[in-house]
Amino acid sequence: MTKRIFRSILTVTLTVLVASLVLIVGVLHGYFQDRVLEELARSTAYIARGVEENGMAYLNDDLPKSSRITWVASDGTVLYDNWEDEASMGNHADREEVQEALMLGRGSASRYSDTLSQKTVYYALRLSDGSVLRTSDTNYSVWMMVLQALQPVALMMVLAFCLALWLAGRVARQLVEPINAIDPSAPSEDVYEELSPLLTKIRSQNRQIQRQLLDLQQRREEFTAITENMSEGLLVIDQETRILSYNSAALRLLGAKAPVEEGESVLTLDREAGFRRCVEEALAGRRCEELLERDDDCRRVMANPVEQEGKLAGAVLIVLDVTEKEQRDRLRREFTANVSHELKTPLTSILGTAEILENGMVKPGDVAHFAGNIHREAQRLIGLVNDIIKLSRLDEGGPAAQWESVDLYGQARSILDQLSTAAEKKQVTMTLSGTSACVRGVPQIVEEILYNLCDNAVAYNRPGGTVSVTVEDTAEGARVTVADSGIGIPPEAQNRVFERFYRVDKSHPSGGTGLGLSIVKHGAAYLGAQVTLHSEPGKGSTFVLQFPKYVP
Structure with missing residues (x-):
């Protein structure tokens, strides 16, 4: 902004200086051209008096050649010219200044001279015999006078330009410094009256932003309180697998550390194939569920895609600790297998002994021994069943006592x-x-x-x-x-x-x-x-x- 103000002030200053210079040059040019005409009029009148008194002899005398002198007859024939051969010069009856002099007694003109190949100022005066005496001077002399007068003007212009540079920089800084010093969070009213509407709007926006921040912070705290008290792990990621939100349970269940950098990929938390597959499937728009087994721990990961306005925006991952459930399932399977085995052993012994007795393959003296074997195995079977019932009751919350x-x-x-x-x-x-x-x-x-x-x-x-x-x-x-x-x-x-x-x-x-x-x-x-x-x-x-x- 400082540069723009500086450039604007400098541009205005330069425009004014250039316009002033053009105006001054124009005024000087007109002024000096009028002076040239006045000088030519005086010179012409002086020479005309000499010509009327002495005729051609006066003109042949050593007159200064700083100005061109031309004597033209009433019919336009050039009688004399101190710069050119009059015999080679054409008829001048059509010259503007000559015609004006013949009609009004005097005339002037300014035009490009084919003879001199430059712009020339002419002044003509009609003599008593009807002829016209004309003097002329080149426009070059006018510009020389203008340039001579312009030198001090140009020096003043340069000084004014330097002063404008300094003032433009100073004014720009002074204008911008109070604006730069405005505190957006608490803008002061003592700056510029023109900025009052802007400052009022900034204060209104600040209040609105503060309300929105407080509301956002409250919602964030509520969300954090909810997610941090969850036993389940929660991960929210975007399409590029960057972590947008997570809770401590997710890190604990995955055995990972907190992300070091903001927007770190979720794949850095767990590099197992099942976890990666869940992330890839969810970001492809498909729900996925995987069981991660590590040592004695079991984690179930469920990934769901998240859509926003019909487009896939990311995914939500839920991590559950299913170690106890898996252990219970494993214990249940082992328990069933063990119960089957333990029940089968005494039952097989009882069945075998009973078959031997049934087939009459036992001597009468050994019947007591085999019966005792059946009794012992039956007692063992009853004891096993009683123990299983006790454990079942404890698993279900203990006996109703x-x-x-x-x-x-x-x-x-x-x-x-x-x-x-x-x-x-x-x-x-x-x-x-x-x-x-x-x-x-x-x-x-x-x-x-x-x-x-x-x-x-x-x-x-x-x-x-x-x-x-x-x-x-x-x-x-x-x-x-x-x-x-x-x-x-x-x-x-x-x-x-x-x-x-x-x-x-x-x-x-x-x-x-x-x-x-x-x-x-x-x-x-x-x-x-x-x-x-x-x-x-x-x-x-x-x-x-x-x-x-x-x-x-």
């Missing part, structure tokens, strides 16, 4: 009494120590948890071993510790002993169903308790059951 206060010490003493016969057979010594500690829970579930822990401690012990049960009432809550001096559990198997049907050594003579510790884990979770395990192969295992603090 009321919660009440349970004394862990008394419960543990009752369970040790139940297992005393089995312990004597294994030559295992069981001890109970500690104090009374009450918890809030379902007595049936508490009993099943403690029974399975103590039963395993006896079953997987060695002859002459010990089982120590300790009940404590700590500041964190009631605690039950079941320690044995049995075979122990290898480190690589300690994370799996709580799985259903998992047995460290399936050939062990105690041969349980593999559901005992799974019942312990699910029962403890139902009661809000925690189970921890510490075991060393050959030295024994210690299970700690920590209950939450109970205030009667």
Whole structure:
């Protein structure tokens, strides 16, 4: 803007200077041309007086040749010319100034002279005998006078031009500085009165922009609050796969870091083929769904195209954590397979023994042995079914029983009494120590948890071993510790002993169903308790059951 103002002021100044110069030249030219005519009139009158008194003799005298002198008869014949040979000159009756002099007594003209090849000013005066005396001078002399007078004018013009340059720059800066100093966010009214409508409009627009920004910020905060509290990952991308919006759940589920640069490609977050396929399909206008499996985690990615005014604008990606669902499905499949296998084993044994008895292939003395085998397998089958029912109830939310206060010490003493016969057979010594500690829970579930822990401690012990049960009432809550001096559990198997049907050594003579510790884990979770395990192969295992603090 400063340059435009500067150029405008300078252009106006130059235009005025050029116009002034043209006007001055025109005025000077007219003025000096009039002066030339006046000089020619005086000279002509002076020479005419001499010619009338002395005739041709006066003209032949040494007159100055600075001006051309021509004597023309009344019929136009050239009688004398001090610059040219009069005999070679044509008739001058048609000359404008001659005709005017013959008619009016004097005349003047200005024209291009063929003889002199330049523009000439003429003045003619009629003599008493009817002849015409004409003097002339070239226009060159007029311009010489103009140029002589123009030199000081040109100097003043140059000085005026320099002054105009300085003033134009100064005025432009002074005009623009207050405008440049205007703060768009809070424009002041003390600038120019002409700018008041503009400043009023800017203030109105500022208020409108502020309202829109506040509204946009509020909506953005609401959107961020919603998306950040989502457990599902959300990604919004454009046609070029650039990330427009995302929430922290998406980064967490994809195991990615926040985009370093604005507009970074979504493909930098996850380079798996399934994820890339989802993005490509969505940007092609087709819905896509893929399952991403990484280590023990499972993520389901659903991509949907987004259209705007009938054109594809981008895509929305939803990332779901389906690890638990997939694990449940896998556990369900494993559970079904294991149940089928575990049920098949005793049923096959019972069926085989029954067929032998039915076919009469057993001696009368061995019937009791085979019947005992059927009884044992039937008991094992019933125990397995009971354990499966217990786990199913725990998966469904536990048995329909009321919660009440349970004394862990008394419960543990009752369970040790139940297992005393089995312990004597294994030559295992069981001890109970500690104090009374009450918890809030379902007595049936508490009993099943403690029974399975103590039963395993006896079953997987060695002859002459010990089982120590300790009940404590700590500041964190009631605690039950079941320690044995049995075979122990290898480190690589300690994370799996709580799985259903998992047995460290399936050939062990105690041969349980593999559901005992799974019942312990699910029962403890139902009661809000925690189970921890510490075991060393050959030295024994210690299970700690920590209950939450109970205030009667």
